[in-house]
Amino acid sequence: MKPSITYSRFTHWNLFPTIAACAALWPVLGCGGSSSPHVNSNSVTTSGSNVQAITVNSGPTGNYTNGAFTSVTVCAPSTSTCQTIDGILVDTGSSGLRILSSALTIALSQQKSSDGNPVVECLPFVSGFTWGPVQSGDIQITGEKATAVPIQVISATDFPIPTSCSDRGASENTLNTLGANGILGVGNFAQDCGAACATTGASNPGLYYGCPSSGCVVIAESLAQQVQNPVALFPTDNNGVILELPAATTPQASISGSLVFGIGTQSNNGLNGATVYALNDLGNFTTSFNNQSYDQSFLDSGSTAVYFLTASTAGIPVCTDATFFYCPSSTQNLTATTQGSNGSSGQIKFSVANADNLFNSNLTAFVFADLAGPNTLAGFDWGLPFFYGRNVFTAIEGKSTPGGSGPYWAY
Secondary structure (H helix, E strand, O other), X not given: OOOOOEOOOOEOOOOHHHHHHHHXXXXXXOOOOOOOOOOOXXXXXXXXXXXXEEEEEOXXXXXXXOEEEEEEEEEOOOOOOEEEEEEEEEEOOOEXXXXXXXXXXXXXXXXXXXXXOEEEEEEEEOOEEEEXXXXXXXXXXXXXXXXXXXXXXXXXXXXXXXXXXXXXXXXXXXXXXXXXXXXXXXXXXXXXXXXXXXXXXXXXXXXXXXXXXXXXXXXXXXXXXXXEOHHHHOOOOOOEEEEEEOOOOOOEOOXXXXXXXXXXXXXXXXXXOOXXXXXOOOOOEEEEEOOEEEEEEEEOOOOOOEEEOOHHHHOOOEOOOOOOOEOOXXXXXXXXXXXXXXXXXXXXXEEEOXXXXXXXXXXXXXXXXXXXXXXXXXXXXXXXXXXXXXXXXXXXXXXXXXXXXXXXXEO
C-alpha cells in the first residue's frame, strides 16, 4: 500500500480500493487457484524475541485475498492499559501504524499543534484516503517495544473532513472499505511524509491538519511529530525488517510466515547472501522488462497482486469481470530484471494467470501466487505474490546494516 502523494524522497500509493472492489465480487466469482511462479528457496524463522507471526488469509472482512495480517499491542503512553488488535495488514510499502477507531477500545493521547489544536492526518491513496487524529501510544510487537509513538487513528467522525481531503477520493475509514483493522507500515522510511510535511507553503503536500472548532487547516508537522515507522523507534533491531513467507505452490485458505525485526542484529536476521538493491532518490528501483526500463518500481507487501504496465503495453488482456486483473488465455511465464541504484541486478521469474479462472476454481482459497494486473505508473508494483518463497529485507533510511545503510531492499 503506497500513498499517492509524491514527496521529494519517495512515492507511495495504495491499491486496496481496487482490491476492495474485487472483494465485493467474491460471492459471484469465488477466489483462489494458482500455479506457482519461480521463487527462491527460503526458510521461515519461527522463534526469537524479534519474530512476529503473520498469516496470509481472508482477513477480518473474510474476503481479502493475498493479505498478510498480524496483531499489534497498543498501550496508553506509560501505562499498563493495553489492547491487542488483530487483523492488522503488514505493509512494506508505507511507514507508520494506522488503526481504525472502531477497533480501538482504549484512550490514547491526542497530539496537539503548536497553537494547541488537535492534529489530524489525511493520507491519500490512489482511490481514496484515510482520515483521523494523530495520537500517541506505546507499541508492543513480540519482544519489541516503542514508546510514545505517533499513530493515525482512522475515523471519519471525530473531526469534520475538509474538502481539501475529501476531494482526494473515497473515504477508506471503515473496516469494509479498508479491509483491515489497521495497517502496520514497516517500509523504508522513518516517517510517513518526511521533510515535505515539515515545511510551510506550496511545497507542503497537505497531509497534516490543525483542527480548531472553526475547521481544519493544513499545518507543518515536524519530523518527530509525524506518524512514525515504529520499527525505527525500537531500542534494538531497529534498522529494518524481514518478511518471510513460504512458497504458495497451490491455492490455500491461508499460509503462515514471520515478520522478523532487525537486519544483522541477531543470529536469526542475517542477510545470508541476499542481494542488496539500493533505492533511488524517490525510494524506488528499476525493473527491466521486454527491453524497457521502468524506474518507478517497488516492493509492496500491501498490494494484492503484481501490478505492471497496461494491458496494451503488456499485451495481456484484462478480465471481463475484474478489470483490475489480467486474464490471459493461458498462464504467462515471464522474466524481468530488478536493478538497484548501487548497480546490483537479478532476474525475477513470475507468472500471470487468468484471474477469472483463478477466482472460480476454488471458493475457499485466498492465497495464490500468479495474480497480476495493470498499473498506471511507469513501473512495477511487486505485490505480495513476489514475497511468496522469499525472505525479503526492507532496510530503513539512514540505519546502518551489514549490507550498508538504508534505504534498500534485499532478497
